Amino acid sequence: DLEASEQEGREYIMHLDKMAGLRKNRASLAEWAYTSNITQENEAKRIQVQLELSKQEKQAWEETKMYRWQDFQDFSLRRMFKKYSQLGVSALPDDKYKLLMQSVSDMESNYATAKICSFKNESKCDLALEPDITEIFAKSQDPDELKHTWVEWHRAAGARARNNFTQYVELDNEAAKLNGYKDVAEWWQSEYEVKDFEEQLAKLWEDVKPLYQQLHAYVRKRLRDKYGEHIVSARGPIPAHLLGNMWAQTWNNIESFTRPYPDKKEIDITKTMKEQNYTALRMFQMSDEFFRSLNLTAMPEKFWQNSIIEKPTDREIVCHASAWDFYDGEDFRIKMCTSVTMEHLRVVHHEMGHVQYYLQYKDRPVIFRAGANPGFHEAVGDTIALSVSSPKHLRRVGLVKGDADDEQTEINQLYKMGIDKIVFLPFAYVLDLFRYGVFRGSTTPEDYNCHYWSLRDSLQGIEPPVNRTEEDFDAAAKYHVSADVEYARYYVSFIIQFQFHRALCQLAGEYEPEDPNKKLVDCDIYQSVNAGNALSTMLRLGSSRPWADAMEALTGQRKMDAGGLLEYFRPLHDWLAAENMRTGEYVGWEPSKMQYC
Numbered sequence: 001d002l003e004a005s006e007q008e009g010r011e012y013i014m015h016l017d018k019m020a021g022l023r024k025n026r027a028s029l030a031e032w033a034y035t036s037n038i039t040q041e042n043e044a045k046r047i048q049v050q051l052e053l054s055k056q057e058k059q060a061w062e063e064t065k066m067y068r069w070q071d072f073q074d075f076s077l078r079r080m081f082k083k084y085s086q087l088g089v090s091a092l093p094d095d096k097y098k099l100l101m102q103s104v105s106d107m108e109s110n111y112a113t114a115k116i117c118s119f120k121n122e123s124k125c126d127l128a129l130e131p132d133i134t135e136i137f138a139k140s141q142d143p144d145e146l147k148h149t150w151v152e153w154h155r156a157a158g159a160r161a162r163n164n165f166t167q168y169v170e171l172d173n174e175a176a177k178l179n180g181y182k183d184v185a186e187w188w189q190s191e192y193e194v195k196d197f198e199e200q201l202a203k204l205w206e207d208v209k210p211l212y213q214q215l216h217a218y219v220r221k222r223l224r225d226k227y228g229e230h231i232v233s234a235r236g237p238i239p240a241h242l243l244g245n246m247w248a249q250t251w252n253n254i255e256s257f258t259r260p261y262p263d264k265k266e267i268d269i270t271k272t273m274k275e276q277n278y279t280a281l282r283m284f285q286m287s288d289e290f291f292r293s294l295n296l297t298a299m300p301e302k303f304w305q306n307s308i309i310e311k312p313t314d315r316e317i318v319c320h321a322s323a324w325d326f327y328d329g330e331d332f333r334i335k336m337c338t339s340v341t342m343e344h345l346r347v348v349h350h351e352m353g354h355v356q357y358y359l360q361y362k363d364r365p366v367i368f369r370a371g372a373n374p375g376f377h378e379a380v381g382d383t384i385a386l387s388v389s390s391p392k393h394l395r396r397v398g399l400v401k402g403d404a405d406d407e408q409t410e411i412n413q414l415y416k417m418g419i420d421k422i423v424f425l426p427f428a429y430v431l432d433l434f435r436y437g438v439f440r441g442s443t444t445p446e447d448y449n450c451h452y453w454s455l456r457d458s459l460q461g462i463e464p465p466v467n468r469t470e471e472d473f474d475a476a477a478k479y480h481v482s483a484d485v486e487y488a489r490y491y492v493s494f495i496i497q498f499q500f501h502r503a504l505c506q507l508a509g510e511y512e513p514e515d516p517n518k519k520l521v522d523c524d525i526y527q528s529v530n531a532g533n534a535l536s537t538m539l540r541l542g543s544s545r546p547w548a549d550a551m552e553a554l555t556g557q558r559k560m561d562a563g564g565l566l567e568y569f570r571p572l573h574d575w576l577a578a579e580n581m582r583t584g585e586y587v588g589w590e591p592s593k594m595q596y597c
């Protein structure tokens, strides 16, 4: 009868979950071995392990079909079966599975090992993305050097990935269909468990766009003042190579010469960190201490033993920062080629946020050891970093000297946060709007670059520094496109982290809507056990409940909304609108005159 099969189902699924934990542990170890030592041998081993595990997953999946789990009474049991009924890419036949793994592995290793020649010294051709190219984009103010570096990186990491990418799209779409989805776009969006996910993304963009347009106009003016209007036009998009970042996804590296009140004291945290002999380890210990101050969990001993926090000199590794769960309840790691900069201090907190989430849900069934939705996992560390980046906290830890701030310093601070957080949203939106089109087939390989730049132009107001053709494939010059990592998770994260931050600040007594002495921009939840306990309650849920329940546990809200972000940046929005009015800067942009279609 139904009762027996539900009890049998429970015993079966708990056994399956334990086996899945062992499989995931083996897979993570093989993946770690490869990405922390990129060799043909380790790549072959990783694919071999993946193939073995996919066979075991397929077998387990067949067994789940014997249970009528849809009729079970127990919500969690039904949810576990529902998740295990999703086989994933293992649904592909072995030969296609291997081909798919090989295509993605080739793209990712190409990206990780790509080198280009220096602009200043053409015979020096060993420049890597981290730290060399990243440093050029952070420091150089020579448009020709930036253009050369941009073009060379997009050739080496983008164009070269085009054929593998096309094969990956075909095979991944086949896997999607075997899982009951029309295409990978629908499969990716199913992770958010709402019917109108894409409409919600569009609505969020409508809410934030006016603020972005004001910030874009202001920055374009300041860049035109600096580089001249033969390089930066008065009414067009901003050339992508002048924004301090290879992908123009955050503009924090141009803060020093574009901030609203230049005569206010310089708060160059990177310089101060170097003066104070900060090391990668100290940055990680600082982050660990922040989480512990909230009564959250300390990094376990194995974390400090097994993590790789500096770029090795004797081998090639995937430098793109990542956090790892080995699903055995005690082995958690970060792999990162850390530089001593303010930007990497934020990334350290971002990655430590992932590990804190792993620690909070480590006693859940393996299948529930995931974010409430992928955006939640990306938001934890960033939410903490919003407190760490506050002038109050930076003063507390001695990275900023001097007295409390005045109105102008506050605008400078909001500007600094805005060129990191506001400008990221259209970048993130474009990356997956582009890939949704590719997976749906509305964007064909012949149109890849044209469609990518059309979206970059219309949504981000960015244009390529040189004309582009279909010989290029600029989207793959971004890690997540070459590594098959979905990106809407970051768009969601940059919205909900402000909802989380606002709730935590209220719980910490750091923020009161009507109290001018308790402004959101000054909030630092450091040492607030009250805030930490509420955050822990949400994180411990993992993916055991629909994400609206998790969000409600912390914020009282059940939907994503841009209100938190817009409230945080309200004073900046007002200042930018007034400033663009004062200078007569055109708000918005006309289509680019560069050729890319």
Ligand SMILES: C=C(C[SeH])C(=O)N1CCC[C@H]1C(=O)O
Pocket: 249, 320, 321, 322, 347, 350, 490
């Ligand atoms: C730090 C990570 C690893 Se999950 C990352 O990829 N991030 C963090 C924020 C945006 C995105 C990026 O670098 O593109």
Ligand SMILES: [Zn+2]
Pocket: 350, 351, 354, 377, 378
């Ligand atoms: Zn992340």
